[in-house]
Amino acid sequence: MEDGYVEHVGIALGPETNILDEGLAAIDEGYESIMFVFNILEQEPGRTLIRRGAERSIGLITRVPHASNVLTSRQDINFRPNDHRNLRDRGGWLIKALNFTNTRIKPIAQSLGMDLETLAIKYVLSYPISTVMITATSIEELMKYVGAADGNYLNDDAVRALESLYAEFTKSLNE
Numbered sequence: 001m002e003d004g005y006v007e008h009v010g011i012a013l014g015p016e017t018n019i020l021d022e023g024l025a026a027i028d029e030g031y032e033s034i035m036f037v038f039n040i041l042e043q044e045p046g047r048t049l050i051r052r053g054a055e056r057s058i059g060l061i062t063r064v065p066h067a068s069n070v071l072t073s074r075q076d077i078n079f080r081p082n083d084h085r086n087l088r089d090r091g092g093w094l095i096k097a098l099n100f101t102n103t104r105i106k107p108i109a110q111s112l113g114m115d116l117e118t119l120a121i122k123y124v125l126s127y128p129i130s131t132v133m134i135t136a137t138s139i140e141e142l143m144k145y146v147g148a149a150d151g152n153y154l155n156d157d158a159v160r161a162l163e164s165l166y167a168e169f170t171k172s173l174n175e
Contacts, residue, residue: 008032010059020045027052033059033130040105040123041067041097043166047127054128062124063133070097071105071120093173100169108161112154117141121148126159 010033011026013019019036023045026034034053038046039062046062053060066072101116109119124132125148132149136142154162 010034010061012036020048023049024052027056027058031058033061035061035063035133037064038062038124038127038129038132039065039067039120040071040162040166041101041169043163044170047163050127050129060129061131061133062129065120065124065132065134066117067097067101067120068094070094070101071116073115073117096173097169100165100172104165104168105162108158108165112158117144118148119154121145122153123159123162125149126153 010031011022012035013023013026014037023034023036027049034049036046036049038050042064050060069076105119106116109116112119114122121132121134134142134145136145
């Protein structure tokens with residue numbers, strides 16, 4: 001950096017690290033941005049990092065808004081053998097997340113007049129973040145996700161409802 005080769009420095013967190021501690025340390029050390037997983041089904045440590053990062057005015061880059069396809073209409077969790085998402089516990093987290101999404105989150109999306117993909121993007125953008133990194137597999141999908149970033153995000157009641165559902169979901173993972 002002293003030689004002028006790097007103007008800005010940030011870090012990407014996870015998934016194999018202690019994301020909360022490393023993220024807070026990066027913020028405290030003065031990194032200019034952090035990137036981390038944040039979505040309806042994986043709200044922590046993201047919410048904590050967002051609060052601290054916003055206080056320090058750093059760049060907050062979120063990723064995986066669709067929770068490994070669980071928060072999409074197609075809900076395809078049969079990944080190719082070399083896909084890193086196979087590291088997730090298919091019989092545990094993925095199946096429980098899929099069932100929870102279909103019974104508890106999808107009705108909220110429908111009541112708001114949107115599909116799961118749109119709800120997922122709007123939920124993340126309802127927080128004071130810099131951007132969300134999406135994965136689009138077609139031009140149509142890309143345009144849909146861009147359209148969700150229209151400035152009309154979720155109201156406080158909808159965000160609180162999804163935060164409550166997150167608490168319910170994480171509790172169910174331990175049962």
